[in-house]
Amino acid sequence: MRLHGIPHSTNVLRVALALGLKGVAVEHVVHAAGDRAGVRAVSGQELVPVLETGDGRVLTDSMTIVAWIDATWPTPPLYPADPKARREVEAFVGFFDHVWKVTPNAIDAAPAGDPRIAAWAAQLRAWQHGFDALLTDRPFLFGETPGAADLCAYPFLRFATSSDPDDDDLFHGVLIAHLSPAPHANLAAWIDRMAALPVA
Template sequence: MRAWRIPYSTNVERVALALGHKGIEVEWVDVDPRDRSEVARISGQELVPVLEDDDGRIVADSTAIIRHLEERVPSPPLFPRQPARRAELLVFLEWFDRTWKRPPNAIEGEYRRPAPDEARIERLGRAIQGSLALFEELLGGRDFLWGDAFSAADCSAFPFLKYAVLWDEGDDERFHRILRDWLRPDGGYPAVRAWIERVDVRPRA
């Protein structure tokens, strides 16, 4: 397998965690963020990650790649075997991408405007901060987001929520600074902080 990536990409880290969990070796192709022409040529769009499977199949979008890896290498699993629980996890993945990520994306959009709406940024930022309470409840009494076993939910959420605790000084992405600035546990949310530390030591491809 080959996969295309750029530095510090949250979506690339999702796939790296999934690959590491399954013990799948991959050849990484590093892409210059300023020139994504190769990614566009291969996949028809410019976003990473993009995976090329051993049979030549091209898969784009981090969630689609994780689902593809589950089909190709079912064990160890990233999705529950029970159909209802699997469906619930798919709903969570959709919610995280379509709903949870909306406020930080909107804040980034505000900062691109000549005159950002600071009041709107504050409201959106409070929504990001408030989501920590939801994850704190979700992690009550268990090690991972979907129970006692690592799953696609952890792959999906960790690269974003980790900014509550972790920061790489070489990371200059504005989107990540937004997450760092608003995901402030301020000494609270012990279950979230422990989960971040727990997932951070897991293998990555």
């Protein structure tokens, strides 16, 4: 299998964590962030991650790939077996990708001084209370073991506590500027817990 990415990619980290938890090895193909020709040649589109599964399939979209990994290597499970519990995790993933992520992207796209930025930033700070509450009395967002919700959110929320000095991605700069775990002790401890997980 080959996993196509770019340096510091949040969405690629989701897949690398899923493979790491499953103990599955992958060959990383790292493209320059500014040159997507190789990604386009493999997948017909420009976003990473792209996973070549080794049997002729080419998968795109990080959480689609995570669901495929979970179905292909069921142990340890990333989605709950119970259908209602699975639906809750899928709803979280939908919220994160189609609601939460819109906010830092909007800040990133807005011109400096845009009056809406303060409200978006306040929304990002407020959502941290929700993540912190989900982590009350349990180590991971939906239970005792890391799962799809954790893989989905961690690569973004980790910017509350750490960043790579070589990472010049402006979107990540928005996360660094507007996320802060203080006073969210559960969230900060979860970020540390997630950072210790194996990454393929």
